[in-house]
Amino acid sequence: MARPAYDEFCRQREEFFAREQGRGLGANLVLSPSEQRLNQYVMHLKQQELAKGVENPYELVSARHFFEMLDRINESPLFRLIQKMPKGGVLHAHDTAIGSTELIVRATRHAHLWQSGSIPQAAADPMPVYTFSRNKPTAEGEWRLVADIRSTMGDAAYEAAIRKMFTLYTTDPLNEHRDINDVWRKFMALFICFEPMVTYRPVWEEYYYGCLEELLADNVTYLEFRGLLPPVYDLDDRKYTPEEIVQMYVDQSEKFLRANPKFAGVKFIYAPLKFCDDSTFDGYLTLVQTLKARFPTFIAGFDLVGQEDLGRPHTDFNERLLRLPAGINFFFHAGETNWTGRRDENLIDAILLGTKRIGHGFAAIKHPVVLEEIKKRNICIELNPISNQVLKLVQDFRNHPGGFYFSDNYPVVVSSDDPSFWCASPLSHDFFVAFMGLASARADLRLLKQLALNSIEYSSMEGEEKTIATQKWTAAWNEYVEEMLKTIPAEF
């Protein structure tokens, strides 16, 4: 076959580019003149950051481990611009891992907190046990009041130790956590250590309210979060029921929404551990129905959590799950693994069970029929890029499957999973990493805007609720664009 003339070749090349770029996430958005100007500045900042990594890939903020680059990201003007951006909602995050470490530090300032064991000096040391109690929790054991430890160590030293303990952060992430099981062990230990501290009723309410404040400060205005509903307690040995605990979430949410009318709303996905026996599982299903009946708009639906490679497969639960009334929506974690042909097949169960969204969907890229069905059924993939890197699924963000999902406009949102434990903000760091590392170097403001829009579109809000949320977000976005334009250099 003869080769085309150069002119014809160039025409074909233009057409190819147009076809391909027309398919990317956000490509259908038409930017206003103001947005176009802001976009020029955004792309200037992006290209500046990327240029460092062309000459010296080791300096690329979006290719290395988040922990190694955190300080540099925080100093980046592009990151600060993304922080201020109205990002819509967080659709994938776990209740006790959303707030910053400062909220945990604040919890340790409460009276009646006891500690048994010491704060680890080395990574392999066991973590201490905490509980709130009027008196020494058990007769035996080396329980000390945290107030006394604080007096001895000094508040600053104690709080510094707390900050260090309640994170997976390390300066040497490539070597310190060798594999996914290693890092998950540490990750689970954080949740376990933290639980009796956060399930103390005053802390429970204060921590959750603090999370909402931090979300809003990060310009996130909707939250759809997952929780296990662990037993909340108080100093009178009262153990609150799951309904009472959800009621606390509802009450705090309403209080927060009254004080912050910019915030669009909150919903809850009941997401207990998939490491359970069948009768425990039956209890979960009964509970989610009770909760849905009692809090019909607050309860979005049901999910199961835990390290996917090691947890029970979905096939163990399918028969029971199908008996749930159709009114209970599913939001299953699936494909949070880099295996293919093993537990990643939960993806198929999740889809056939009618899941509304898929948590992570990291492994979906290697399942062509899963990919087809995701598009056909418009199932949203909840990407959590920093989580996937910290929990050892991928090293270089440029190899995260999100890049594939972006390039062909799969239904996706970006979220943060457990930002507390990786020192990340509620959403901005994941947006930054998605924009710089997952997306094409050519992807622009339209991608960021589309991610925000998707977080409303794929939320569990409906009707009037969704309309209002969209209006609030649109107003905030337009204001943001105009405000940013006042601060950018004149040449843009």
Place this chain on the structure above:
Amino acid sequence: MARPAYDEFCRQREEFFAREQGRGLGANLVLSPSEQRLNQYVMHLKQQELAKGVENPYELVSARHFFEMLDRINESPLFRLIQKMPKGGVLHAHDTAIGSTELIVRATRHAHLWQSGSIPQAAADPMPVYTFSRNKPTAEGEWRLVADIRSTMGDAAYEAAIRKMFTLYTTDPLNEHRDINDVWRKFMALFICFEPMVTYRPVWEEYYYGCLEELLADNVTYLEFRGLLPPVYDLDDRKYTPEEIVQMYVDQSEKFLRANPKFAGVKFIYAPLKFCDDSTFDGYLTLVQTLKARFPTFIAGFDLVGQEDLGRPHTDFNERLLRLPAGINFFFHAGETNWTGRRDENLIDAILLGTKRIGHGFAAIKHPVVLEEIKKRNICIELNPISNQVLKLVQDFRNHPGGFYFSDNYPVVVSSDDPSFWCASPLSHDFFVAFMGLASARADLRLLKQLALNSIEYSSMEGEEKTIATQKWTAAWNEYVEEMLKTIPAEF
């Protein structure tokens, strides 16, 4: 929407699985009863290896760095079974990096080899310079005869030092090479150091013949290799022309084929460096036409090589490349990068220029129209998984895009690129890694067989040549299956 009954759900699940698995590489092959028996044993061995990695991901041979796992792979019964398998052809490898380090050691035993500088003690030390010459190569400089160094050090010590020097192998690959530029600098230094040793005519011929022997010993029976045609010389200061050099390849190939009728053939892709000015490039284009006219069946076509992120983009060359007669086929490297929206766009040029195959295509996964065109035009992607890991594109093989290409039966072959420099066999290690790390845990003997068949299908052989190669491979495969069945345990 009401949920389906469990029976109906299970039926849908079966159907989903069948649809998905019917799309994978090799899924259309029907195994004979003998092959089915062998397959059961293969899958038993595969599951045994994978099981180690479920309990302890750090022990998974196909998830860690190849260098860290090389000894364990070599001990694996599944690897030994793959070594013996007739694997078809190597379609992507570079001439002076195919042979084992032992061929380099053998080269240093020739008389008249001079060395200036020392063999490095530390990674940062400069490499020595070599040349063959009757007399001291230059008046100044600290040239010593390798024969004299051998006498002083002892042959065993000298050869051990050579073995260590001519490889990227290190026991700490994650930390020793920090990024792609780091490891490419070392990689290029190996080629540069090695070139004057291998371009000495007696070594040139002996090294190439040795490569063919090693390919056959690894049960590879066809080679389509790339080369830069660096000037070959002899002790009489004769510099051979590119045509003379290709003639040496032809002569050695014919000699080898006469001695080894199981081998199906050899072809050559002229692949000079893309780091060149325009007039040098014009010279390449003239040369490839001269070579094609003189060696019409031996010369398969044209390619360009060099680190893609840093080399000139294809757009610099398109106009000139289009002027080449249609009889010169292209086999372009493209998408050997984890960037998106930069030099990976060479993929689009390569396709529109009519490339027959794509070298690497690592980045194609993030280009939906590239993916469509690859299928539509039946362009074969030459996967080189170990190369991509050693050269820092991906850490865990399970995140290599080959897994995606396998899952939806893209036209692919597996090859080895520069196996010499990573202590790999001509093809078996890449086949092993592809089978264990890229492919699904469920992928079986059909995938391996299809990879071998693809290497013939997507080769540059045509007509009778291809028919004979297929017949030879089929005979070898059937013999292999029967031989293996004699050795496997009775329960299979």
